[in-house]
Amino acid sequence: MTTTTSSSTSSPPPLLHTYKVPRHTPLNRIFAVVYTTAIFSLFVHHFINLLHSSSTTTFLLHFTLLFSDGILSFMWATTQAFRWRPIHRTVYTENLSQVISSRDYPKLDVFICTADPYKEPPMGVVNTALSVMAYDYPPDKISVYISDDGGSELTLFAFMEAAKFAAHWLPFCKVNNVEDRSPAVYFSSGHYTPTTQTEELKMMYDTMKMKVESVVERGSVADEYIKTDEQREAFNKWTAEFTRQNHPTVIQVLLENGKDTDITGLEMPNLVYVSRQKSKASHHHFKAGALNVLLRISATMTNAPVILTLDCDMYANDPSTPLQSLCFLADSKMSKYAYVQFPQRFHGINKNDIYGGENKRLYQINPVGMDGLAGTSYVGSGAFFRRRAFFGGPSSYVSAEKPELNPDYAADKVIHSEVVLKMAHSVASCEFENGSKWGHKIGFRYGSLVEDYFTGYQLNCEGWDSVFYHPDRAAFWGDTPISFDGSLSQNKRWSVGTLEVAFSKYTPIIFGTKARGILMGLAYSHYAFWGTWCIPITVYAFIPQLALLNGVSPFPKVSDPWFYLYVFLILGSYMQDCLDFMSMGGTFQRWWNDQRMWLVRGISSYLFASIDFLAESFGVSSFGFNITSKVVDDEQNKHYEQGVFEFGVASPLFVPLTMTSIISFVAFSVGVTRVILGNEKMEEILIQLVLSGFWMVNCWPVYEAMLLRSDRGRMSLKTTIISSILAFALYSVSCCLSFRI
Numbered sequence: 027m028t029t030t031t032s033s034s035t036s037s038p039p040p041l042l043h044t045y046k047v048p049r050h051t052p053l054n055r056i057f058a059v060v061y062t063t064a065i066f067s068l069f070v071h072h073f074i075n076l077l078h079s080s081s082t083t084t085f086l087l088h089f090t091l092l093f094s095d096g097i098l099s100f101m102w103a104t105t106q107a108f109r110w111r112p113i114h115r116t117v118y119t120e121n122l123s124q125v126i127s128s129r130d131y132p133k134l135d136v137f138i139c140t141a142d143p144y145k146e147p148p149m150g151v152v153n154t155a156l157s158v159m160a161y162d163y164p165p166d167k168i169s170v171y172i173s174d175d176g177g178s179e180l181t182l183f184a185f186m187e188a189a190k191f192a193a194h195w196l197p198f199c200k201v202n203n204v205e206d207r208s209p210a211v212y213f214s215s216g217h218y219t220p221t222t223q224t225e226e227l228k229m230m231y232d233t234m235k236m237k238v239e240s241v242v243e244r245g246s247v248a249d250e251y252i253k254t255d256e257q258r259e260a261f262n263k264w265t266a267e268f269t270r271q272n273h274p275t276v277i278q279v280l281l282e283n284g285k286d287t288d289i290t291g292l293e294m295p296n297l298v299y300v301s302r303q304k305s306k307a308s309h310h311h312f313k314a315g316a317l318n319v320l321l322r323i324s325a326t327m328t329n330a331p332v333i334l335t336l337d338c339d340m341y342a343n344d345p346s347t348p349l350q351s352l353c354f355l356a357d358s359k360m361s362k363y364a365y366v367q368f369p370q371r372f373h374g375i376n377k378n379d380i381y382g383g384e385n386k387r388l389y390q391i392n393p394v395g396m397d398g399l400a401g402t403s404y405v406g407s408g409a410f411f412r413r414r415a416f417f418g419g420p421s422s423y424v425s426a427e428k429p430e431l432n433p434d435y436a437a438d439k440v441i442h443s444e445v446v447l448k449m450a451h452s453v454a455s456c457e458f459e460n461g462s463k464w465g466h467k468i469g470f471r472y473g474s475l476v477e478d479y480f481t482g483y484q485l486n487c488e489g490w491d492s493v494f495y496h497p498d499r500a501a502f503w504g505d506t507p508i509s510f511d512g513s514l515s516q517n518k519r520w521s522v523g524t525l526e527v528a529f530s531k532y533t534p535i536i537f538g539t540k541a542r543g544i545l546m547g548l549a550y551s552h553y554a555f556w557g558t559w560c561i562p563i564t565v566y567a568f569i570p571q572l573a574l575l576n577g578v579s580p581f582p583k584v585s586d587p588w589f590y591l592y593v594f595l596i597l598g599s600y601m602q603d604c605l606d607f608m609s610m611g612g613t614f615q616r617w618w619n620d621q622r623m624w625l626v627r628g629i630s631s632y633l634f635a636s637i638d639f640l641a642e643s644f645g646v647s648s649f650g651f652n653i654t655s656k657v658v659d660d661e662q663n664k665h666y667e668q669g670v671f672e673f674g675v676a677s678p679l680f681v682p683l684t685m686t687s688i689i690s691f692v693a694f695s696v697g698v699t700r701v702i703l704g705n706e707k708m709e710e711i712l713i714q715l716v717l718s719g720f721w722m723v724n725c726w727p728v729y730e731a732m733l734l735r736s737d738r739g740r741m742s743l744k745t746t747i748i749s750s751i752l753a754f755a756l757y758s759v760s761c762c763l764s765f766r767i
């Protein structure tokens with residue numbers, strides 16, 4: 027590896043961070059050239075076939091294959107941006123004290139979003155909050171803001187309890203230098219030595235948990251739990267008219283630095299619960315809207331120059347993460363860097379990651395590639411931002427409507443004071459954003475269901491750079507969907523969101539390229555055009571098989587030199603993909619499942635997302651943010667642990683997959699039978715047989731779920747019947763077409 031340091035002046039300041047470019051990078055570039063030549067040859071082959079088409083149907087068949095390969099090639103080209111100049115960074119927190127003393131550390135505002143107490147259990151959110159409140163960072167500099175889009179008194183109750191528990195938990199962590207600062211993790215880890223103190227604390231935690239869970243189960247806060255007038259006043263806001271979609275702003279300061287102390291008398295961080303005003307009459311812009319409200323409320327209260335955004339399920343796993351981020355943010359040469367993104371990593375993934383929930387490419391491999399260009403994308407959680415980055419480009423400041431919201435405003439009033447609370451309420455209202463720059467020029471950006479991707483992209487386009495830092499000890503651990511349907515739905519939402527950007531005036535291929543050059547344009551296009559993968563994947567899921575059944579072979583025979591071009595293109599891209607995956611610490615089995623999920627998403631998530639996107643473009647429907655459930659029942663969990671797929675729900679997302687598993691099976695069997703009977707030559711249909719066989723191997727869990735299983739996770743009869751009818755219909759259509767060949 028070649029090492030480059032980013033600090034080099036005459037009397038060198040202490041090193042805060044360095045990066046390395048892997049040695050094999052030039053090989054990637056050579057391979058890119060070779061592969062590009064192969065792709066061009068493939069197009070020559072396709073054009074020759076088009077010119078020689080004997081009928082409209084064969085012309086259409088070859089055109090479809092050409093179009094699909096065109097999309098595959100485009101998507102392949104976009105991945106080259108990630109392979110061009112990947113970099114791996116290291117930080118030196120031990121040198122930080124020579125650059126900045128802890129007294130001068132910047133204040134840190136932490137934003138935690140939650141949106142549904144039933145899909146996102148409040149105890150999970152509480153653990154996330156406690157884990158960051160216990161960071162190794164001056165407590166008087168930390169403020170944690172909870173955004174509750176579920177508008178739930180249950181969540182508020184949980185946080186009232188958490189505030190009390192924090193007074194015990196925070197000093198305990200500091201004194202004992204606890205590693206796991208999420209109490210749920212600590213107490214279930216078995217790593218702690220049971221002493222009277224830990225046992226007492228555990229009891230306290232368990233009591234809080236029981237109380238909160240019983241309140242959630244009951245669906246309301248029982249009177250006996252409301253102890254003070256202040257609490258009564260807070261819960262009184264939940265009147266009969268208060269609904270999730272329609273309610274006034276609730277802001278509750280639960281802990282106040284300078285006033286509240288822990289049991290050892292030390293200061294505590296601020297803890298503020300926020301449920302922004304909701305009204306059916308105004309669009310609330312999902313998570314981006316929630317984050318913008320927190321940006322404004324926090325501006326009026328603490329206005330920290332550094333902001334950490336977290337999803338409710340992403341608890342902090344390393345107390346030193348803020349210091350690691352400071353290694354970049356406190357470096358005066360990095361003032362053009364908008365954020366430091368830590369990877370999203372997930373606990374509880376099964377051994378071979380059957381649903382590809384780790385998303386290694388999205389969260390670990392690609393960011394390393396973008397980091398070496400102009401900056402990594404923002405992935406919604408685990409990013410430390412400069413507040414200034416939300417107000418225009420590094421050299422083109424955009425001021426907010428009110429001076430109190432600007433990053434240079436000195437928030438020095440007591441956060442509990444009437445004047446501050448009044449201001450905070452006013453900036454949390456639905457009307458505040460009407461006709462303003464929020465969501466467009468300022469703050470987190472609106473217009474895409476993947477507000478994270480879109481916001482990071484916009485910031486990069488404005489001229490900000492960004493850092494990806496992947497420490498050995500995970501900075502955060504979160505939940506990834508462990509149900510098949512949940513995982514596919516999540517990917518569907520992401521694809522809808524990225525398609526919204528792909529076909530907007532901000533399309534990365536043009537807008538991004540103009541702003542940050544072709545490589546960044548390609549990298550952002552890769553995500554934007556994710557959804558278009560549904561075209562080639564659907565085509566390859568059905569066309570070669572249907573053609574085989576109809577005795578048509580659109581692919582070269584084994585004796586044809588073009589055959590080897592296909593072999594090279596397919597093996598070349600799969601092998602490179604596998605190497606990328608394994609060089610980032612992945613196993614072969616995980617890679618295998620990951621490639622399977624790519625195929626599966628192609629004919630489910632991406633396909634349905636594209637259809638939804640078209641429907642929305644024609645004004646037929648509109649989409650929402652389906653929150654991923656963080657709760658699973660025992661049987662589901664058992665299946666997942668065993669690596670068994672969960673097909674239990676009758677989801678339309680499973681239909682095309684089931685159709686291709688039926689059609690591939692029939693095509694493969696018919697093809698092999700014909701070869702054995704001597705009606706067909708193996709060398710003529712080899713590519714089609716291999717493609718059908720490949721789908722069959724990948725569809726193994728589908729066959730099991732349809733035919734072999736009897737548990738709750740088997741394929742529902744409805745899905746099997748609908749898929750069989752549709753598969754037969756598709757075959758019939760293909761027969762009608764093939765008569766014309």
Ligand SMILES: O=c1ccn([C@@H]2O[C@H](COP(=O)(O)OP(=O)(O)O[C@H]3O[C@H](CO)[C@@H](O)[C@H](O)[C@H]3O)[C@@H](O)[C@H]2O)c(=O)[nH]1
Nearest residue numbers: 139140141175312313316337338405406407476651653654
């Ligand atoms: O109207 C909403 C919807 C969601 N959320 C919060 O957004 C977060 C992410 O939602 P989740 O259902 O967990 O979605 P994921 O697909 O797991 O999240 C990924 O994708 C999202 C964009 O689609 C990003 O916002 C996330 O950071 C990223 O982890 C959660 O904390 C939610 O509480 C809100 O605050 N308001």
Ligand SMILES: [Mn+2]
Nearest residue numbers: 337339505654
């Ligand atoms: Mn999530």
